[in-house]
Amino acid sequence: MNSKWWKQAVIYQIYPKSFQDSNGDGIGDLQGIISRLDYLKKLGADALWLSPVCCSPQDDNGYDISDYQDIDPMFGNLEDMDELIEKAGKQGIRIIMDLVLNHTSDEHPWFKEAKKSKDNPYHDYYVWKDGVAGVVPNGLRACFGGPAWEWVPELGQYYFHQFSVKQPDLNWENPKVRREIQDMILWWMEKGIGGFRLDVIDCVAKDPDRLITADGPKLHTYIQELSRETFQKGDLVTVGEAWSANPESALLYSNPDGRELSMVFQFEHICLDQKKGGEKWDLAPLPFPELKRVLSAWQEALFCKGWNSLFWNNHDLPRIVSRWGNDKEYRVESAKMFAILLHGMQGTPYIYQGEELGMTNVRYHIEDYRDIEILNLYRERTEAGYKKSDVMESIYTKGRDNARTPMQWNQGKEAGFTEGTPWIKVNPNYTKINAEAALADDTSIFYLYQKLIELRKTYDVFADGKYRLLLPEDPDIFAYTRTLEKTVLLVVCNFYSNKVLLPLPKEFDCEKKLLASSYTDEGLPNELRPYEARMYLIG
CATH class of the missing domain: 3.20.20.80 (Glycosidases)
Structure with a gap:
């Protein structure tokens, strides 16, 4: 295909x-x-x-x-x-x-050269604006906090950075x-x-x-x-x-x-x-x-x-x-x-x-986080008067370091990630x-996951089947089909922790092969247990 x-x-x-x-x-x-x-x-x-x-x-x-x-x-x-x-x-x-x-680091050789003079061949590799110290060119903010412009006094110019001040933006016009x-x-x-x-x-x-x-x-x-x-x-x-x-x-x-x-x-x-x-x-x-x-x-x-x-x-x-x-x-x-x-x-x-x-x-605790975005947020929001407990709840919920804790290989020292002290604490x-x-x-x-990867290589419907959402108004169930010629992949998922009825259209009252499930047994055909998901093949 x-x-x-x-x-x-x-x-x-x-x-x-x-x-x-x-x-x-x-x-x-x-x-x-x-x-x-x-x-x-x-x-x-x-x-x-x-x-x-x-x-x-x-x-x-x-x-x-x-x-x-x-x-x-x-x-x-x-x-x-x-x-x-x-x-x-x-x-x-x-x-x-x-x-x-x-962008590059401000320690990239291009940027080191760019800062030497306006006539340097690498100066135009970055985005600059003439200005006056303390008068930021416009209201653009950096994604990690603060203005998106940084003053370089020896040039009398600001450089543009959409992220950290140490990440000057490249000039793709050049x-x-x-x-x-x-x-x-x-x-x-x-x-x-x-x-x-x-x-x-x-x-x-x-x-x-x-x-x-x-x-x-x-x-x-x-x-x-x-x-x-x-x-x-x-x-x-x-x-x-x-x-x-x-x-x-x-x-x-x-x-x-x-x-x-x-x-x-x-x-x-x-x-x-x-x-x-x-x-x-x-x-x-x-x-x-x-x-x-x-x-x-x-x-x-x-x-x-x-x-x-x-x-x-x-x-x-x-x-x-x-x-x-x-x-x-x-x-x-x-x-x-x-x-x-x-x-x-x-x-x-x-x-x-x-x-x-x-x-x-x-x-x-805030001192155990390593992400620049988290640390800047904590400083800015606490200084602005946000309750520390609310700021921490946001960090617990959305912080990037949630994904950056060491991979958990075994139950030995530091989860088998290192024999030393990990750069960030293990969960x-x-x-x-x-x-x-x-x-x-x-x-x-x-x-x-291993089974889902194998299924993708086994059935063309995964790559080529046409998608159709089922039960769009149901408050608990995410269900859809993927159809390729006479083959239908049916996926039904209970998104929540309550047990729910599964009101599928009558067209699915047919023989179905269960390919994958979030439970070890198939359960009742017209009911989904908490977070129950099933993947069926029809035809």
């Missing part, structure tokens, strides 16, 4: 700093990943997306790159990367690099910048990289003078040039992080003609549990009917015209089993429900490290939630 390998693939995201430490320094590394390839092969992962491993001062955990063509010593070196690419390849696993193309990026990508492709995840790619065509920080008018022109000069010269998967994406723009990003990218990460569903007009920290209950509408809209809009990425979790998001599930009484059942709900849809599923174990959020529940325990239990969350 589909010639693109990534349409049948499942991609596993690794946050290298927290995956596996091999040398006892408390920080995960490339040799640690190599040591766990058998585990990833057993799960069935087709590709590994690594959060950034390039040289970085780590102001934003690697998303501030100081050298695109070298590995940060905390993770190893280029020889380790070559070894990972080779050994993963022998296991049938591709490596996906995380590239940050919107063709030399784009050529440097293209050459760097080709260099990685020659090393055998299987694809790229492009950090905040929708921000590269910014126009700060017009207050445009995302979806600038030249965005798709730039991406098409990038794809033409690089990606189209190899058999790659490319996924762009695009917080501003909607179904219409996603059709451009993921057009089957291959002019741009394979797919984008869009976040419409992820932003539903916050107050309208507020920030992600302004908590609100999840509007379940809206979740069904949003996910269905993306399924329908991109069918035969584009391609979806499917995810609940990543390095920037809290753990879904704690966020919208029940991480206590029904941790296993709700984790399995989220897996079945997502993996039955059309698109490429992404599994974030520990998701296959049902890893949960944490509740630390205390590792003694019960860990890979060793999951592998020893044939009913574990791990083996459900």
